[in-house]
Amino acid sequence: MPAFSKAPIEAATWYLAPYWAGVLTNLTTDKIPISRLTASDLGKRSGAITALVIIILIVAIIVLNQVRVIRKTGWLPHYLKWYVMGGLVAVVLSQLPGLELRIHHYIISMVFIPGTAFPTRLSAIYQGFLLGMFLNGGAAFGFDSILQTTSELRQDGPQGSILPNFLTNSTNFNASIAFVNQTISWDGLSGIWDGFSLLIDDVERYSGPALNFSLAAFDPTIPHFFRLAVSGVPRLEHSNF
Template sequence: MVKTTQRLTSPLLFIVLAISYIIALAFFSRAQSFLVPADSVIGCTSTFLRANNQCGLDGQDCIPANRTQTIDFRCPAQCANVILQNPRAVGNEKVAFKPLIVGGGDSEGTYRGDSFVCAAAQQAGVISGSKGGCARLQLVSDFFDFIPITANGLTSIGFPTQFPLAYRLSSQTSLIHCADNRNAALAMNVLVTSLLFLVLRPKAIVLYWSLICIGFWHVSLFSQPFSNPPQIDEIFGRFLPALFVAYAFWRSAVRFTMPKVTMNAPIESCVLYLSGFWIGVLNNLTFDKLPLSRLTASDINKRAGGVATLVVLIVVVTACAINQVLVIRKIGWLPYYLKWYSVGGLVLLVLSLLPGLSLRLHHYIIPIILLPGTAFPTRLSAIYQGLLVGLFLNGVAAFGFDPIVQSAAALRQDSTLGSPIPAFFTNTTTWNDSTPLLNQSLSWGPLPNDPESPWSSFSLLVDDIERYSGTAMNFSLGALNATIPHFFRLAFKSDSQTGDFTNAATLWPNGTWVDPLPGASY
C-alpha cells in the first residue's frame, strides 16, 4: 500500500486538498446551522417555563402574552441524550436522568409548558432522533390532566391537575433545510482522517495538527456546538488557547510517539490513533453514557451503577498506568516522571484544600495530566494519545476552559441547595375535609428566628407555579378548582435567592390531605 500510494503523498497535493476541505467544511456548516432563521433554532433543553419560581409570580416572566400562538422551530439531533442530572419535582412525583417530558398521552398530544420541546417532539414522532428536524408548536392556555405516554423510546410523566401553559406539536411547518447533518459530517471527517493516515501520509507534525483542527471544529460545528446556531466568534475564542495546549501535547509527548508509530505502518497507525481519537471526540456519545457524569463525591452515588463504574474506571486506569510505569522504568526515565508527577500531585492537593472550593477535574484536564506519560513509541501509547487528545478537544470545544476549582454553587447544577426548609402547619391532623375548599386556607410556620438568617419571605408553589411570594404565613385556597388535585411546595426566600422547596403536600379532590415527605425538592 505504501508503494502504490507514494505519488499521493506530495505536499502540494496535501495543500490543495486541505484548502478544498476547508471550503467544503464551510458549505457543510452553512447547510447544517445557518440556513434556518436563528430565532427558530432551539436547543435540546429549550422550554417555555423554568423550574420552580424562576418565572416569577404566576409564571408572568416566561409565559407569552399570546397563549394560543403557533411557533415553527428546528431541533438538533440526539436530544434524547440530554437529561436531567438531578431529580425534578413534577407535582408529587420526581423525574431524573431522562428528558423532562410531561404529558403527551391525550388524544391531541398535549405537553406541559415546561417540557423539553425537542424531546417532546421526538416522542410525538414529528422529528427524528438521529436527524432532528423542524416542527410546529401550538400553544394552549390553562390545560389540565397531562397523561403520561411511552413512545419512540421516550417516556413522559403525568400531571393530573392544571398548568397555565401547554402546547401541541405538528409536523407541518414552513421551515426548510431542517435535517441535522452531524452524522454525515462525522462520516466525512472519519474518512478524511483515515485518508490522512492511509493515503496522504504527511509528516507526523502536519498529521497531528490536522487531527487537532478537524476534531475541534467537528465538535464546535456539528457534534456538540456550544450554542445553536454556533457562534463563530466564541469558537475562535476557544480555538486559540486550545492550540497552545495542543502544542504542549506535541512537545511533551506526541512528537516522541507519532513519527515512529506512523513510519511505514499506515494501516496500523490509523487504527491505533483514530480508534481512540474519535471515541474521545464523541465523548457525548461514549463516556457520557456512563452513569457517572462527574468525578465529584456528590455524583458517585447519584445514579445506580455509579460506584461500579468508578471502580471499573479505576481498575482500567491503574492497569494502563502500571503498564506505562514499566515502560518508563525500562528506559530509565522513572525518577524524572516520579518527580514531576509528585509535584503535580502536591499542586492538586493544595487546590483541593482551598476553602469554599472543590477540585473539579473536567475531562479536558485529565488529558493534560496524563498525556506526558505517553511519550513513548509503543502501540498502547498511540492509543492513549488518540483517546486523550480527543477528550481534550471535546472538553474545550463543547464547554470551554472551565476552572479546575469551583464553588458549591457552580457545581450544584439543578439540585437542591441544602438550605433550611419551612414547615406546613396545615397537615393531616389540622385539615378538616368537611369544610368547603372555598373557606379553606393553607398555613405554615414563621421565618427562622435567627438574626443572621438571610431569609426574609416565603415562596409558595401551587401546582408547580409560584402563586404567592411574601411574608404572610397563610394562603387562601378559595380560588382553586375543587374537582382536581393540587400540590403545594414552600420555600424560604431572600432578596437574592430562593432556598430549597419542601416536597409536595397533596390535596385530592375528595378532600384528603397528604403531608409532604421529609426532605427538599427542586
C-alpha cells in the same frame, strides 16, 4: 509519533479510532452512570460507585504498563518527579477553604498525555483517545477552573428560589381553539423579578416582561415542551409545562 511515520495505515488505525472515541466521549461513555466525580453525584446515581471502581482498576492497569515502558526508557525518575510535584499541588488546592477541586475532562487528558509519549502501539491508542477527550471536554463543557465553589458545582440544580407558575397547562389547554390562535400565559411576579425567560423545546423563544406568548409559529402536529424562568437575579430556575 515518528515511530509510525513510515506506517501510515497502522498509524491511522492506532490513532484515529480511539481519537474519535475520545472526541465523542459524551456518546461512547453515555451508559456509564458517572457525570461528575463528586461525592454527592456518586451517591445519587445507581451503579456509579461500581463503575468508578472498574474505571479505576482499568486505569491502574494502563498506568502500571506505561510505568513499565517508561522505566525501560530510563525516563521514570524524570516523570516521577513531575507527577509527584503535580500530586502535591493538587493536595494543596484541595484543602483551600470554600473551594472544591474539580478534575475536568480536559485536565485528566493533560495529566495523562505526557505518559503516552513513547513509541508503542498502546501509547498511540492512549494518545489518540486522550487527545479526543481533551477536545470533547473543552468543546462540550468549556475550560472550567480546577477550583470551583459549591454553588458553581450545583449547575442548574434547584436552589429553592421562587418558581413562575403557568396559567396555561396540560389540564386546561383548550384544544378546540386553532393552534395558530393559541397562546400560553403565566402569573406575574413582584419584588426583585423583572422579567421571564421562556424555553420551548429547550430553545429560548422569549425573554422579557410579558405574561403570554403566541404559539402561532409552532407545528401543531408534534408535542412541545415548555419551561419558564424568572429573571432579575444572577440565577434562573425553571418551572415546566
